[in-house]
Amino acid sequence: MRPLTVGAAQLGPIARYETRAKVVERLIALLHQGAERGCEVVVFPELALTTFFPRWYFPDDSPELLSYFETEMPSAQTQPLFDEAKRLGIGFHLGYAELTPDGHRYNTAILVDRSGSLVAKYRKVHIPGHEEHEPQRPFQHLERRYFEESTEGFSVWRAFGGVMGIALCNDRRWPETYRVMGLQGVEMIFIGYNTPLHYAPDPVQDPLQAFHNHLVMQAGAYQNGTWVIGVAKGGTEEGVESLAHSAVIAPSGQIVAQAVTDGDELITAQCDLDWCSQYKDTLFDFGRYRRPETYQLIGQQKGVIPPP
């Protein structure tokens, strides 16, 4: 047994003008619940410090747009979270909007260990949505305007007694995300998400959001023999309904804990990292059964090229 007690700290809505201080108070309250339940790591969602601002169009130099980005981590406003986590001896995963000193903007997540040291930084690879203002939509999804696609790809890190990986929201829908980490021996993947229930390009998908959410994460977990911790910012935020359904998923693909509200809620599970090898060493023994020479198109080709 290599047990790791994990808390998935789902967040309810964050209002447009809610201060960082107020949000950090909410995160610390969830950390305290985590401490009471013996958590070693608490997982906060994507863009956990602010409202999901890509729903609005802002000109590039808008002060409000810039106000949603962090220029340092920790900052004066987020330091209390780092301090309290360290005092409690709990590690955490946190998603936020990052503005680098040379002006690059990424949708980022970090992993901090139980001693308060930064273990990992991940910048979102798959950026969904659109680049230009589309006023015919009930709300925007302008991630592609506000964030660059990271070229750094998917890494894994040794932490918490295992091999940890990070992906963010839309990344979870792509099998390559899990497989690239699977090939590096990942044992637990943290995935924060903000998923509006309404998908303007094809609203027929709206009632399937919860199904698709679990479908992709359960498949990714099972096919790579890894734990997946999916954590939402859910509920109705500034009039936009977003998916909750945070879940802890075992290497078998089974959901072992699931949120039952769409607000701030901590779900916990004791995750045996040794469970991974039961899949990695049998049905999904990559070294024995994979046929990469037959998959070359995956690494070489981006879009679909049907036969003539």
Ligand code: CDT
């Ligand atoms: N945050 C994020 O990546 N959300 C997307 C919405 C897709 S629709 C533009 C998701 O895949 O859940």
